[in-house]
Amino acid sequence: MRKFMQLQLEDNVVVALMPLKQGDVLQLNDFSIKLIEDIPQGHKIAIQPIALNQNVIKYGYPIGHAVVDIKQGERVHTHNMKTNLSGIDDYQYEPKLTENRFRKQDRYFNGYKRKNGQVGIRNELWIVPTVGCVNGVAEHILKQFERELGDIAPFEQALVLSHQYGCSQLGDDHQNTRQILSDIVHHPNAGGVLVLGLGCENNVVEEFEQNLGEYDRERVRFLVTQFVSDEVDEGVKLLKEIYQAAKHDQRERLPLSELKIGLKCGGSDGLSGITANPLVGEFSDYLVAQGGTTVLTEVPEMFGAETILMERAENKLVFDKTVAMINDFKAYFIKNEQPVYENPSPGNKDGGITTLEDKSLGCTQKAGIAMVRDVLKYGERLEKTGLNLLSAPGNDLVASSALAAAGCHIVLFTTGRGTPFGTFVPTIKISSNSQIYQKKPHWIDFNAGVLLEEEKQAVLDQFIDYIIEIANGKKAKNELNGYRELAIFKTGVTL
Numbered sequence: 001m002r003k004f005m006q007l008q009l010e011d012n013v014v015v016a017l018m019p020l021k022q023g024d025v026l027q028l029n030d031f032s033i034k035l036i037e038d039i040p041q042g043h044k045i046a047i048q049p050i051a052l053n054q055n056v057i058k059y060g061y062p063i064g065h066a067v068v069d070i071k072q073g074e075r076v077h078t079h080n081m082k083t084n085l086s087g088i089d090d091y092q093y094e095p096k097l098t099e100n101r102f103r104k105q106d107r108y109f110n111g112y113k114r115k116n117g118q119v120g121i122r123n124e125l126w127i128v129p130t131v132g133c134v135n136g137v138a139e140h141i142l143k144q145f146e147r148e149l150g151d152i153a154p155f156e157q158a159l160v161l162s163h164q165y166g167c168s169q170l171g172d173d174h175q176n177t178r179q180i181l182s183d184i185v186h187h188p189n190a191g192g193v194l195v196l197g198l199g200c201e202n203n204v205v206e207e208f209e210q211n212l213g214e215y216d217r218e219r220v221r222f223l224v225t226q227f228v229s230d231e232v233d234e235g236v237k238l239l240k241e242i243y244q245a246a247k248h249d250q251r252e253r254l255p256l257s258e259l260k261i262g263l264k265c266g267g268s269d270g271l272s273g274i275t276a277n278p279l280v281g282e283f284s285d286y287l288v289a290q291g292g293t294t295v296l297t298e299v300p301e302m303f304g305a306e307t308i309l310m311e312r313a314e315n316k317l318v319f320d321k322t323v324a325m326i327n328d329f330k331a332y333f334i335k336n337e338q339p340v341y342e343n344p345s346p347g348n349k350d351g352g353i354t355t356l357e358d359k360s361l362g363c364t365q366k367a368g369i370a371m372v373r374d375v376l377k378y379g380e381r382l383e384k385t386g387l388n389l390l391s392a393p394g395n396d397l398v399a400s401s402a403l404a405a406a407g408c409h410i411v412l413f414t415t416g417r418g419t420p421f422g423t424f425v426p427t428i429k430i431s432s433n434s435q436i437y438q439k440k441p442h443w444i445d446f447n448a449g450v451l452l453e454e455e456k457q458a459v460l461d462q463f464i465d466y467i468i469e470i471a472n473g474k475k476a477k478n479e480l481n482g483y484r485e486l487a488i489f490k491t492g493v494t495l
């Protein structure tokens with residue numbers, strides 16, 4: 001196994017692919033480097049002296065500058081470098097588009113075709129509370145329904161998508177809650193939905209229904225618990241009516257162009273930008289070439305690499321929407337008097353990520369090289385195929401929920417540290433290193449750490465096959481574990 005990797009020829013650092021010891025000698029091209037200290041896995045090593053205020057180069061781009069003179073063979077991290085980023089920038093549209101290396105293939109998956117033409121990869125029954133006050137009632141309704149029916153097939157699972165919002169919210173918070181819940185009702189992974197309200201919340205059920213627009217009235221029903229004497233009995237009756245409409249549902253053969261996949265990372269480490277994120281980027285380019293759709297989010301983790309995405313905008317309109325997304329999120333930080341560029345978490349730093357540029361340049365690799373076709377605001381649903389950007393924070397639960405609400409069937413979640421959670425669609429964990437895969441096989445779905453030893457195309461082929469298996473109905477680890485979460489972005493006042 002290789003001990004280290006130089007990501008681009010112009011880099012003045014390399015990344016340790018395993019823990020290295022003081023005194024170890026690294027052979028790089030026509031010269032050698034003797035380590036002057038221990039280097040943890042995923043951390044950066046100076047391959048030449050880096051003077052005070054000189055840029056540290058990784059991925060071929062500056063990721064910050066030295067705050068002291070750094071010696072050759074020394075670890076480069078938070079103690080001797082910091083970010084170059086500050087403030088809100090001006091941007092110019094300078095497109096640089098790269099041809100996708102993949103070509104369209106005749107590949108298919110087995111999914112569910114809905115009445116409105118949308119496609120799902122699951123056939124689940126969801127109870128969607130309009131307010132957190134009825135989460136417990138929803139659970140009782142669902143348990144009673146399952147007791148009375150015994151076998152709820154063809155529904156593959158029944159879920160309560162519980163949350164804590166829907167009342168005492170103002171402005172954007174109220175609109176975000178209503179919009180995300182509306183998106184969920186429309187999601188094609190649901191074969192049926194019961195919208196459950198209390199009756200006194202400001203997310204008024206009657207208004208919620210009116211704002212839904214067109215929906216399948218056989219598959220979507222509404223219940224306001226304060227308006228009936230026995231809410232559990234009424235809820236079970238409505239679920240049985242939905243079941244009657246869905247009981248003959250079955251999978252059918254569909255092209256890969258119907259797939260919509262979200263791209264997310266969390267608990268990243270120094271190998272995330274070397275293994276897991278590039279693998280997901282290759283998959284994104286592959287799916288786009290099939291006519292499918294991928295969505296990159298986590299706007300604060302684009303800071304420092306945003307110009308790379310802007311260069312790939314399909315046209316000036318998409319470029320302008322990308323600029324607005326970036327600067328609006330920076331303004332959100334500034335409005336709340338928080339540092340815009342203080343992003344890498346303690347876990348990120350422990351894994352070898354030093355600055356936001358370092359994190360972002362690794363993070364955005366999940367989007368491959370495809371053209372950016374559209375930019376979505378938080379709560380908006382997908383309209384265009386190909387690569388999309390979505391405005392949402394870096395928070396794992398909020399961002400993954402936003403991807404699912406936008407219409408993604410699956411979320412691909414790369415991680416170097418590991419995490420058990422999943423949102424309300426299959427959330428596939430892809431490890432950047434083999435150690436966390438071996439330690440947490442009940443969390444991790446796919447090990448990208450093998451890319452340090454195995455041929456890239458072979459691993460990508462395995463990964464594509466695995467995603468198709470998930471689309472065909474194979475359960476992701478979060479589904480097997482019963483970890484299904486919903487989180488909604490909150491920015492303002494709670495009454």
